[in-house]
Amino acid sequence: MIDSPEAKFAIAAVREAGKLVRRVQAEMVTDALTKGDKSPVTVGDFAAQAVVARRLSQAFPGAVLVGEESAADLREEAGAQTLADVVKFVRTVFPDATPDDVCDWIDLGAVDSHDTHWTLDPIDGTKGFLRGDQYAVALAHIKGGKVVLGALGCPELAAGQTPQKGGPGSVLIAAAGQGAYVGSMADGVDDWRQASVSTTADPAQARVLRSVEKGHTNMGQIDYFAEALGIQADPVGMDSQAKYAVLAAGGGEMLLRLISPKMPDYVEKIWDQAAGSIVITEAGGRVTDLDGRPLDFSHGRTLKTNRGVLATNGALHDAALAALKSVGA
Numbered sequence: 001m002i003d004s005p006e007a008k009f010a011i012a013a014v015r016e017a018g019k020l021v022r023r024v025q026a027e028m029v030t031d032a033l034t035k036g037d038k039s040p041v042t043v044g045d046f047a048a049q050a051v052v053a054r055r056l057s058q059a060f061p062g063a064v065l066v067g068e069e070s071a072a073d074l075r076e077e078a079g080a081q082t083l084a085d086v087v088k089f090v091r092t093v094f095p096d097a098t099p100d101d102v103c104d105w106i107d108l109g110a111v112d113s114h115d116t117h118w119t120l121d122p123i124d125g126t127k128g129f130l131r132g133d134q135y136a137v138a139l140a141h142i143k144g145g146k147v148v149l150g151a152l153g154c155p156e157l158a159a160g161q162t163p164q165k166g167g168p169g170s171v172l173i174a175a176a177g178q179g180a181y182v183g184s185m186a187d188g189v190d191d192w193r194q195a196s197v198s199t200t201a202d203p204a205q206a207r208v209l210r211s212v213e214k215g216h217t218n219m220g221q222i223d224y225f226a227e228a229l230g231i232q233a234d235p236v237g238m239d240s241q242a243k244y245a246v247l248a249a250g251g252g253e254m255l256l257r258l259i260s261p262k263m264p265d266y267v268e269k270i271w272d273q274a275a276g277s278i279v280i281t282e283a284g285g286r287v288t289d290l291d292g293r294p295l296d297f298s299h300g301r302t303l304k305t306n307r308g309v310l311a312t313n314g315a316l317h318d319a320a321l322a323a324l325k326s327v328g329a
């Protein structure tokens, strides 16, 4: 098992944030704001970013955090009620937190950084979270533009691969050169086992994982892709980096993020890929963009030199890249 101070921190952080957002979901899941890019953000996203950012600043003073959310909308008059709700949930962890503290902690992550920093997706799959489906808390450490550590907290996943409502949830942790492990999200439970990708080498047997949201991928092209490889099973729709956990734990062979025709210029964000990608590579899989290039985390908040994402168990990667080419993806 990986036992560096950074890994211990990341495991504790995604467990704590996972539990916090579960409480938000139980009490008030419908409270969502719409961001400038029309995507939703909930009290849970803000509260989880505040708590993880605060914990990071205490554990590693001076560490830089690149987080998905910012407190700009909460500082406006129109965000006052949402801020009050966020503060209520943050106080379940930090009882003395003031509204200004909470905004300041969230904004610890509202920065750009290129070389060495942590990156947080406080709720990845916010749309899944709102629907009561899969979501994940994703935290990664990037050094010199390379992901060196990643943790995924998946509250609705059992053993890193089976959707399960109301169970303990799963944590995946991976560090460069040290493998990937899956364990329980419950505090103090030490049931870690090594995560390994599936060994399936026959493309026809591949289980394909994709987004639920049409706006996040290209459903039609995924169907053509599956046809080109003679894949028998229908693709599995799953929100968030829970998909990356499932692939790492051997519950699928291919994961596709194709370019949505609705948003042809969309550029992937680092917090959507950093933790998930190291979990997969350390479990023996392979992650590239749709052109076979490695994901390049050295350009700040986005993967601006990459196009989409392909992750596989490794054995099927070249076949998948060829099939992507053949369907024009």
Ligand SMILES: Nc1ncnc2c1ncn2[C@@H]1O[C@H](COP(=O)(O)O)[C@@H](OP(=O)(O)O)[C@H]1O
Binding pocket: 039, 068, 121, 123, 124, 125, 126, 127, 128, 210, 211, 212, 213, 215, 216, 217, 238, 239, 240, 241, 260, 263, 266, 269, 272
């Ligand atoms: N047009 C688009 N193409 C690809 N990904 C997109 C997208 N618009 C939003 N996303 C990202 O897709 C993530 C969810 O992925 P998935 O569809 O696999 O669940 C979102 O993360 P958040 O939910 O953290 O905002 C968001 O960052």
Ligand SMILES: [Mg+2]
Binding pocket: 039, 040, 041, 068, 126
């Ligand atoms: Mg979002």
Ligand SMILES: [Mg+2]
Binding pocket: 121, 123, 124, 125, 271, 272
């Ligand atoms: Mg995300």
Ligand SMILES: [Mg+2]
Binding pocket: 045, 068, 121, 122, 123, 124, 125, 126
């Ligand atoms: Mg998010």
